[in-house]
Amino acid sequence: MKKKIAVLFGGQSTEHEVSRVSAASVLKNINQSKYDIYPIGITKDGKWFEYTGSIDKIENGEWEQDEYYKTPDGHKFLFNKEVDVVFPVLHGLYGEDGTIQGMCKLLNLPCVGPGVMSSAVCMDKIYTKYLLEKFGIKQAEYIIVNAYEYKQDKEEIINKVENxxxxxxxxxxxxxxxSVGITKAHNKEELKIGLSEALKYDRKVLIERGINAREVEVAVLGNDYPKAAVPGEIVPAKEFYDYEAKYQNEASKLLIPAALSNEKLEQIKETAIKVYKILDCAGMARVDFLVDKDSEEVYLNEVNTIPGFTKISMYPKMWQASGKAYSDLIDELIELAEERNNK
Structure with a gap:
C-alpha cells in the first residue's frame, strides 16, 4: 500500500514564490510509484487548497486561478489524518519557523525536517547566535537593534552601531x-537605508561585521546520526548573495565541491554536524558558513531548516554530488520523519 504524502507549498511569507518553485521540483522528482501525493497549496492570505492540476502551474503561480483542479479546505487532509507524512516545502515564516511543525505535532503526523523548537530557533538569526555562542562556534561580531529603540532615537542607535x-x-x-530584506552598508547613509529596509520584515534587526569572505554551504541529513554532504561554494553575481543573485541572476555560480583543501572541507563538515546537533535539528538542514578570503577562518553564517529545493538549489545538488539522487533524498527524508515521530 502506498504511503500518502502531503506536500505543502506557497505560504504567507515573503518566500512564497520560492516555495512554489521548490515544491514543483520536489513533485517532479518524488517517486510516484511509491507514494500517493497530495499537493496542498497555501495562498498568501492563508487559504488552504488541495491542488490536483499541473505542476507547472504551481511553479508559475497560476494554480490559484485553476479552479477546476482546486479543492478548498486542503487542511482537512491533515486534520482528518488522511496522510501518512507531511512534507512542508514552506520557506520562511509560517512554515519554517515551527508553526507548521507544531500543528503536525498536535496531530501526531510525521513532518519532514526539524521539530518545533529547532525550527523556531534556527529561523531567528539572533537566537541562533545566542545559543551557538555558548558552544564556542565562531561567528561574526554583531549588534542588535529593535524597532522600538530605533524609533525612540535613531541617531543614538546609529552611533551605537558605528561604535x-x-x-x-x-x-x-x-x-x-x-536574503529578503538584507543589505550591505558601507557608510552611515547606507546603514540608515538598510535599517529601514530590514524593519519592514521584522521588529528585530541583526547587524554583523562584514567579512571579506567566500560563502560555503553544507547539506546535512539525518536524525541522531546526521551526515554531511560535500560542501559547496557560492560565487555570487553581485557583491553578496542577495535574493536577486540567488534566484534571478544566472551569472551566480555554484562550485561543488568548494574550492578549498580537503582538510578545510572536513573541518567545515564537522562544524556543520556539530551545529546541527546543538540546535537539535532532524531530517535536514543546510548550514551556511563564511570563509575569510585571507585567513581562511571559518564563521557560521546561518542555518536553514527547509532549504531551497529548486533545480538550482544547493541542498539537493550537494547530495547529488555526494552520490545521492534527488528521488532517493526525498525517500530518506520521508523515512527520517517517520523515524523521528516514533521516538
Missing amino acids: ALPYPMFIKPSNSGS
Whole structure:
C-alpha cells in the first residue's frame, strides 16, 4: 500500500514564490510509484487548497486561478489524518519557523525536517547566535537593534552601531530567509537605508561585521546520526548573495565541491554536524558558513531548516554530488520523519 504524502507549498511569507518553485521540483522528482501525493497549496492570505492540476502551474503561480483542479479546505487532509507524512516545502515564516511543525505535532503526523523548537530557533538569526555562542562556534561580531529603540532615537542607535562595528556591515531582519530584506552598508547613509529596509520584515534587526569572505554551504541529513554532504561554494553575481543573485541572476555560480583543501572541507563538515546537533535539528538542514578570503577562518553564517529545493538549489545538488539522487533524498527524508515521530 502506498504511503500518502502531503506536500505543502506557497505560504504567507515573503518566500512564497520560492516555495512554489521548490515544491514543483520536489513533485517532479518524488517517486510516484511509491507514494500517493497530495499537493496542498497555501495562498498568501492563508487559504488552504488541495491542488490536483499541473505542476507547472504551481511553479508559475497560476494554480490559484485553476479552479477546476482546486479543492478548498486542503487542511482537512491533515486534520482528518488522511496522510501518512507531511512534507512542508514552506520557506520562511509560517512554515519554517515551527508553526507548521507544531500543528503536525498536535496531530501526531510525521513532518519532514526539524521539530518545533529547532525550527523556531534556527529561523531567528539572533537566537541562533545566542545559543551557538555558548558552544564556542565562531561567528561574526554583531549588534542588535529593535524597532522600538530605533524609533525612540535613531541617531543614538546609529552611533551605537558605528561604535560597535566597522564598515562594511550587513543588516538583516532576524526572522527572514532567501536574503529578503538584507543589505550591505558601507557608510552611515547606507546603514540608515538598510535599517529601514530590514524593519519592514521584522521588529528585530541583526547587524554583523562584514567579512571579506567566500560563502560555503553544507547539506546535512539525518536524525541522531546526521551526515554531511560535500560542501559547496557560492560565487555570487553581485557583491553578496542577495535574493536577486540567488534566484534571478544566472551569472551566480555554484562550485561543488568548494574550492578549498580537503582538510578545510572536513573541518567545515564537522562544524556543520556539530551545529546541527546543538540546535537539535532532524531530517535536514543546510548550514551556511563564511570563509575569510585571507585567513581562511571559518564563521557560521546561518542555518536553514527547509532549504531551497529548486533545480538550482544547493541542498539537493550537494547530495547529488555526494552520490545521492534527488528521488532517493526525498525517500530518506520521508523515512527520517517517520523515524523521528516514533521516538
